[in-house]
Amino acid sequence: MKRTVRQSLQHPARHPETKNLSTDRQQTPSAIKLSSRELRRIVLSTAQNLTTMASETATASRRAYHGSCHCGNIKYAVMLTLPHLPTLDVTSDESDHIYKCNCSTCHKSSLFHVHPKTPSTDFILLSPLDPYSDLGDYRCFSGNVSLFFCRNCGVRCFSFCGQGENAQIDLDKWLRGDGDEDMEGKGKEGTATKVWRVKRGAPYFSVNAATIEPGQEGFSLKEWTEKGWIVYVDGQARRVATGAYRYLNETGIKGAVSAHCTVAVVDVVKEVVVK
Structure with missing residues (x-):
């Protein structure tokens, strides 16, 4: 089987043609050559980490987390499932995605x-x-993506491409994960709270994780880093990053990892996660 990675990133910097990492090694001068023993150790460590994460995810819960800009002008809430099981298929709608x-x-x-x-x-x-x-609205990627920011403190909380809408929802019910039905004009019981939200079918939406309030139950950026939940994306080269998972660097490797190593890890990801 030819080992290639052909995945386009659900991100404004995506490119219609993702490069074949196995044939692109010559264009990565900083790639590190790994011995078969080193490669095996990294792959086995990766498999062990993924198995642990899969076990944790079995007891994962989905809950609302509050976030804001520094001055508090922007306030929002986002639903996340934690503990998180990372995946290289960052275009999938089957789970949340955490990446840089x-x-x-x-x-x-x-x-x-x-x-x-x-x-x-x-x-x-x-x-x-x-x-x-x-809000301030800095446009990028041919003016299609809005990187909203607070005009007072300058913090960027979310970026967006698509259409939004105002709605009146039962906030307590939403925070419990019990629904998001618009209450306006329907005579629903409960206290209606007016919110802005993304319309269905928006091609791109992202929350800046650094603006989620720290100290909330189940939320720790330190844990995200230590457990390797963060995927790193090589947006400059328009491809999924080599060495996408942080725990590939447990051996002390810095910078780019060879394409051969990346493909091997992708195979392990498929084997462990699918089974």
Whole structure:
């Protein structure tokens, strides 16, 4: 079987043709050559970590986490499932995605991406209620993507491409994960709270994880790092990053890992996760 990785990233920097990592090794001068013993040790360590994460995910729970900008002008809530089981299939709608990208926009903005499973039901903006008029709106990627930021403190909480809408929902019910039905004009019981949310079918939406409030139950950026939940994406080269999982660096390897190592890890990911 020919070992290639052909996955386009659900990110504005994606390219219609993802490079074949196995044939692109010559274009990665910083790639590190690994011996078969070193490669085997990394792959086995990766498999062990994935098995542990799969076990943790069996007891995972989905809950709402609050976030805001520094001054509190922007307030939002996002639904996440934690503990998180990372996957290289970052285009999948089957789970949340946690990743960092090195494209110039994400790098300069210091964005730490969390892509919720279903943005239209898993994110609500509590304040302000019209991001286009009440927030700064830096446009990138041919003007299609809005990197909203607070005009007071400058913090970027989320980025978005698509259409949004205002709705009135039962906030307590939403925070419990019991639904997001619009209550406006329907005579529903409960207290209605007006929110802004993403319309279904939006091609791109991402929350800046650095703006999620620390100290909430089950939420720890330290845990995300230590357990290797963060996928690293080579947005500059328009491909899934070599050495995508942080725990590939447990051996002390710095920088890019060879394409051969990456393909081997992808095979392990498929074997462990699918089974």
